[in-house]
Amino acid sequence: MDIKEIQNLIKFVAKSGASEVKLEMDDIKITIKTGSESDTTIVHQVPATPIPQATPVAAPPVVTEVTTQVKEPAATEDSKYITIKSPIIGTFYRKPSPDKPLFVEVGQTIAEGDVLCIIEAMKLFNEIESEVSGKIVKILVDDSSPVEFDQPLFLVDPS
Structure with missing residues (x-):
């Protein structure tokens, strides 16, 4: 090892x-x-x-x-952002199909109800909609990656 x-x-x-x-x-x-x-x-x-x-x-x-030493997450810059978390376990996708454009990108302004991504669970594709309005600051998961329940997916600046 x-x-x-x-x-x-x-x-x-x-x-x-x-x-x-x-x-x-x-x-x-x-x-x-x-x-x-x-x-x-x-x-x-x-x-x-x-x-x-x-x-x-x-x-x-x-x-x-x-x-x-494992550092605890610093509550400095990220404290002003809203974290959008995964509501289910599955595979995270940033676009509806390989030949389509991304749902959202860093810097894009989103509104409540906008589709942010798709999470596939047991061959069902679930659209994840935003519950907040704001600007995408960071995308925390890579495309086609497995995600857990309550795993942070996006950071959104509500201002």
């Missing part, structure tokens, strides 16, 4: 909300504990095969500690 996979695992656990995850494989043990102050990951790596040495010297075990 390389460092990239460990970092992805840390991100996944942080998003899932689990308080502790333990993973043990043949040559590696990983414990990820999430707390209110910081997220800590401890990785213990044990050599897969012992290496015989010419002189009887005790080899220290290989222990690697990885500590990451």
